[in-house]
Amino acid sequence: AQKVTQAQTEISVVEKEDVTLDCVYETRDTTYYLFWYKQPPSGELVFLIRRNSFDEQNEISGRYSWNFQKSTSSFNFTITASQVVDSAVYFCALSEAYSSASKIIFGSGTRLSIRP
């Protein structure tokens, strides 16, 4: 069965600190996709990144970086030098390539608060 676990329910840090959001997934498929979404207080879902299971290269985009490790089934997200605008709920998600429902399985989310 597929599952995404975000063990950190809430994280609060002071501005400019680095913060890592953890994500652990379970799947029996060999081909799958992993995602991170940001949900600001306004409520919409903002797509941040997608990774397929054959690409284990880490990715950096500005202050954001992602560490994908198949050996530990983890896809962690790090924000460097956090800013107040990073405050949001962040979801990690999984989609199996051959799922007939083509659905995305979401983790329960991590609420990140950046204090000035």
Place this chain on the structure above:
Amino acid sequence: EAQVTQNPRYLITVTGKKLTVTCSQNMNHEYMSWYRQDPGLGLRQIYYSMNVEVTDKGDVPEGYKVSRKEKRNFPLILESPSPNQTSLYFCASTINAGGNSYNEQFFGPGTRLTVL
């Protein structure tokens, strides 16, 4: 502009009063789905549709109906809403389901429903 629209964005209603949340996409996508988001649970799939007149249950279909009479529209119907259906609802669409190449899912802006 490629988009998924939902209406209404906010709705407060009373128990038992039938309501419909509309979802429309302008990308000619075959696949559409509905999710609900609840605190601590992330997003869970309610129903999905792989094409016109083809719909199926997701993980939490109880209390909901859907229809897919046209490709662009996928309304979510609550025949007799109850307070446990108070939630944030997202519609999503993608070009088709499954396969070993990724098809990006587009999410609507969300509909916040309160059932009193």
